Amino acid sequence: MAPFYSGFVSIIGKPNVGKSTLMNLFAGEKISIVSSKPQTTRNKIRGVLNREDFQVVFIDTPGIHEPASKLGSYMVKSALNAMNEVDCVIYLVEPRLKKIKGPDGETFELFNGDKIILEKLRGVKAPIILALNKIDTVSPNDLLPVIDRFKDFPFAEVMMISAIKAKNTEELLQAVKSRLPEGPRYFPQDMMTDQPERQIASELIREKALLKLSEEVPHGIAVEVSSMKEVEGSNGLVEVQATIVCEKDSHKGIVIGKQGRMLKEIGTAARLDIERLLGSRVNLQLWVKVNKGWRDSDFHLRHFGYDASKA
Numbered sequence: 001m002a003p004f005y006s007g008f009v010s011i012i013g014k015p016n017v018g019k020s021t022l023m024n025l026f027a028g029e030k031i032s033i034v035s036s037k038p039q040t041t042r043n044k045i046r047g048v049l050n051r052e053d054f055q056v057v058f059i060d061t062p063g064i065h066e067p068a069s070k071l072g073s074y075m076v077k078s079a080l081n082a083m084n085e086v087d088c089v090i091y092l093v094e095p096r097l098k099k100i101k102g103p104d105g106e107t108f109e110l111f112n113g114d115k116i117i118l119e120k121l122r123g124v125k126a127p128i129i130l131a132l133n134k135i136d137t138v139s140p141n142d143l144l145p146v147i148d149r150f151k152d153f154p155f156a157e158v159m160m161i162s163a164i165k166a167k168n169t170e171e172l173l174q175a176v177k178s179r180l181p182e183g184p185r186y187f188p189q190d191m192m193t194d195q196p197e198r199q200i201a202s203e204l205i206r207e208k209a210l211l212k213l214s215e216e217v218p219h220g221i222a223v224e225v226s227s228m229k230e231v232e233g234s235n236g237l238v239e240v241q242a243t244i245v246c247e248k249d250s251h252k253g254i255v256i257g258k259q260g261r262m263l264k265e266i267g268t269a270a271r272l273d274i275e276r277l278l279g280s281r282v283n284l285q286l287w288v289k290v291n292k293g294w295r296d297s298d299f300h301l302r303h304f305g306y307d308a309s310k311a
Contacts, residue, residue, distance in 0.1 A: 005054040006183040007087030009176055012061050014113040017092045018133040022163040023047045023060040026173065029192045046194045048187045054177050055185050059086065088179045089128045090172070091121065091155075092163075095138045095146045110149050118153055127156035127179045131172055136162040198225045201274050205242055205286070208269040212262065213254060220247035220295065221255070236280045243287045247294060255288050263288060 011019045027047030049056045097108035110118075121128055130150055132143060143160060150158070157175050161168040187194065202223040209221055227241040244266075246252050256263045263286055271284040 002053060003182050004185065005177060005180040006056070006186055007180040008057045008059060008085065009088045009090060010059045010061060010086040011090045011092060012117065013092035014094075014111070014117070017094050018163045019060050019092055022090075022092065022131075022133070022161075022169070023058045025163055025166060025169060026056070026058055027192045048192050048194075049173070050185075050187075050189050050191075054180060055187065056173070056176060056180065057186060084124065086126055087181060088156075088176055089121070089124060089126050090131050090176070091117065091128055092131050092133050093146075093150075094134055095132050095143050095160075097146055097149060108145060108149075118150075121153070128153075129172070129175055129179075130155040130158045132158075132160045133163055135160045136165055136167065197277065198228050200277055201225050201228065201240060201270075202242060204273045204277065205244065205266065205270040205284075208266045208273075209244060209255065212266055212269075220251060221245060222294065230280075231283070237283060238278055238280050239283045239285070240274060241285045241287075243289055245289055245291045245294060247290070247292055249290055252288050252290050 011023055013019055024047070026049045028049070047058045047060065049058065093114060096111075098111045100107045100109060130153075132146060135143060147158060156179065159168060159172050159175060161172055163169060193200070202225045205225075206221065206223045209223070213221075222245045223242055224245060225240060225242045227239065229239060231237045231239050244255055246255055254262065255266075257265075267284050267286045271282050274284060275282045
């Protein structure tokens with residue numbers, strides 16, 4: 001029999017570098033939410049890619065950043081732990097440098113977030129692939145200075161990709177495969193994620209809130225799906241009941257919007273994605289409540305699935 005290869009691969013990087021976009025591409029399904037706002041992903045989310053001779057379990061991690069709350073600390077711990085339990089690491093970076101003005105003119109260096117990540121990577125035993133993402137947004141000449149700033153780190157390979165346009169992503173996948181050990185198929189061949197449908201639905205609702213709400217609100221919201229069940233005698237209609245939890249009374253008003261318009265927009269957009277997820281019609285019922293300071297409450301963090309002891 002031909003050998004079969006399998007393993008776990010962590011996708012790490014600063015917030016908003018395209019980690020979730022890359023994992024969704026590899027998994028072939030939207031299982032990790034995406035938005036232009038940083039710190040969108042809060043938990044480690046596994047996406048499974050199946051091929052005839054190999055299986056990769058990708059772990060999408062929260063962006064590594066300076067935490068300002070217990071939730072932020074949980075997110076960073078979750079991301080860092082994911083680097084030490086895998087067979088390979090993809091370190092995703094944007095092709096940009098920090099501009100510094102000095103007495104001798106302008107110079108360029110890595111952003112502080114990337115410097116912190118590089119320090120953390122020095123203790124990782126798994127091979128690390130540096131992937132410059134979003135190369136479609138810059139000219140080829142701008143890539144060389146960025147690569148030069150990473151030259152002192154012993155990466156297993158350096159690649160240039162565009163996750164959103166699937167450019168060079170197959171080559172990245174083959175680079176990952178070449179570093180996988182022989183092993184079993186950890187998940188069934190038709191399985192794309194280990195996330196329960198209820199969890200994915202709650203994340204899809206949170207994604208729509210991230211996309212539509214003003215800057216100060218999104219980091220202070222969580223979504224809890226309290227019920228997901230098929231309505232008896234409805235020919236496949238699934239009723240989903242969910243609550244958007246925010247930290248401030250003023251945020252509740254923003255989430256609901258004038259005459260309930262914002263909440264309706266969030267619900268309509270989320271319902272369409274949940275219908276695609278479930279393959280059936282959905283009646284989504286949304287409520288909004290205030291839970292002040294939940295991001296710094298151990299009890300509420302565990303309740304919403306952010307258990308620091310399991311990060």
